[in-house]
Each structure stands twice: as structure tokens, then as C-alpha cells.
Amino acid sequence: MLNLSFDSILPSEIQSYSGHLILTTKKESPKKCEKPLLNEDIFEHPPTVIRGKMMQKLNLNLEEELLILGIDPGQQIGLSIFYCSKEIESSFHSSVEGLVLHIIQILGGLRAKRKIIKIGNGNMTIAKQIVTMLNLKFCSSFELEFVDEHKTSPKIKNFNQRGKRDMLSAKYISQRDGYRYSILPLSMTG
Template sequence: MKTLNLPFDSILPEEIINYAGHLILTTKKESPKKCEKALLYEDIFENHPTVIKGLMMQKLNLDYLEKDLILGIDPGKRIGLSIFYYGKEIESIFHSSVENLISHVICVLGGLRAKRKIVKIGNGNMHIAKQISTMLNLKFCSSYELEFVDERKTSLKIKNFNQRGKRDMLSAKYISQRDGFRYSILPLSITG
């Protein structure tokens, strides 16, 4: 929980039923047979921290109108990634290689349920953008929507040039909020 930067209370198993919080993390052995509260079990920690945040949002059944999973990608030397789920940004990070980015994107796309899964890639470096879309299509075995987005004016001028990839992550965030021409990508297992 500390890794996720989330506040939490530590309680005993017999206090679960009367606990005033919204979400309880426990073991299957210690969980009460009947409980009105949303429960998650310790096996959730086998997932990536971003997927854990998303699973918590799912469990809390947040009533956002937007139940989409949107990934904004800023291709370049450092590849910015911004992930929005239930209308909130749950991760902002950068990767130094396409392979690392693809394995992370697949982990998130495969780990979270969504009405629509949309991957938006900036068109600033089409060579890397095409490489990302091709690798994702080859390695991710489920359908998603793909957009190439005009990324003009997404790079802000930040002091100290690009400190720890901040500009790439901000660009990815802006890319995730823009619209482009949308393609529906079906997995190769369906299309052959």
C-alpha cells in the first residue's frame, strides 16, 4: 500500500464488519463469510502496481460515465506513457525501449477490464509509432482500438530541458486526451 502511495488503516479480522472504510484488503482465510464492504484479497499483489490501482477502482464501483481504459503514448528516444482509467490518470511513466513499453502496455491492457480499450500514439515519430503498433498487434491477444494522434503543441517547455522524462510523460498525457482516426484492432488469433 505504501508503494501505491495510498493511505490505509491496519485492523484485526474481527473489526472488518464494523470498519468505516470503503475497501478492505484481507486474506481469504480471515475474511468474514458475509460482508457488505468491498473486499480484495492478498493475491492482488501479484499484479503490477498500476493494475492494482485499477482493480481497486473497479472494486469500489466508481460511478464515472467513462469506463474506458485509455493509454497515451509519446514515441521518441524516451517513450512517454500516460494511463487513464475511469476518467483518472493512474500512471505516468516513460520507457527507454519499445520492448519494455510493449510488455508494460500488455500487462495493463490484459490486467484491467474496460468497456473500451484505446491506445493513442502520437504521430511525431512515425517510425517508432508504427513499431509500437506492430509489436502490440503481434503480442497482445485481444481486441483494442488504436489511434494515431496529432501531437503538435503537446511538448511544453520545461526548465532543465527534459528532467527525468517529465516532458515525455506530459506529452503522453496530452496525447491521451486528443482524438485521432480510430482503428479497431482484432488479434491475429481471430484474423489469421
């Protein structure tokens, strides 16, 4: 699912391995290792979180740790996720609840100085459902922007083939600015 190339090595070869990142079991992990190392428990996370954690480990001279989620609300909900200025996911979801559960995994799984959710204002009913459900189920703060989504839907042949238009709209939404709100979890605000 991640489409990564890799080398298979023995535990005794870890210290001399010339690659950039090592994935191993906790049992076979050396006590000290100069190479960035991840253990097999990383696969408990969704692929997007795994990509982000790999970026963190590799320390790719990334810009400010910023996690931006662009959402195009509608019948099919487009989602675009940028982590440290790189798009790490483009997907679409058919239910608000499924989307919110996925977003919670991403927000909870990735470390970032700022976590910003940008939602298009084209369908405020669904946008408000997403925000309400996030506020009820996610126990940390995040920033929220409602973004003008005028001219974010590209003209694609075959209407909305496999959600392409919704995903592209979400990407455009993630790059726009709107009025920013700080959302504090209900556990803090009562």
C-alpha cells in the first residue's frame, strides 16, 4: 500500500547497512543504531501516519511541522493531507463518520506544531457535521478554517471518476486561507 522499495537484510547487517531507514522487530533491534530505525508496531497505524512517521525519522529538512487537512464536503467527501508541505494522502470518503474516524487517526498519529483543518464552505450542513463530530470525538485542540471553495472543482471528463474531482477540490481547499478558529476539546471547555 505504501509502494516503497526495500532491501531485506539480516539483523547482523543492520549496523553496516547503507540505506536510509531500517524497519525491524523490537526483538532484533540493536541497542544502539546510528541509522533511523522503526519497529514493526508502526504497521498498527494507517498508511498516511506511517508515511508521516517515516518523514519524521528521516528528517528530510522539512519546513515547520505543519499538518493541514483540506476537506471538500459533499456527497463524496474529498480529503487531502499535507504534512510538512508534502501531500501524504489524497482520498475520498462516503460517510462523515468514516471520515472523522480517519481524521482522528491522522491527528492523533502525527506530531505537528500546528494542526489545521480547512473545510470548504460549499456544503455547510456537512461541514458543520464534520466539525461537531470531530469536537466530540477528538480530545486535543486543532485549528479550523472554513474556506471559500469557489472555483476549486476542476472540470474532469467522466464527471467524478473515482472521486478525482473531490480529491482535487480538497487539495485546492487545503491551499486556501479562511477565517481561523481555535477548537478546544470539550474535555477542556466543559
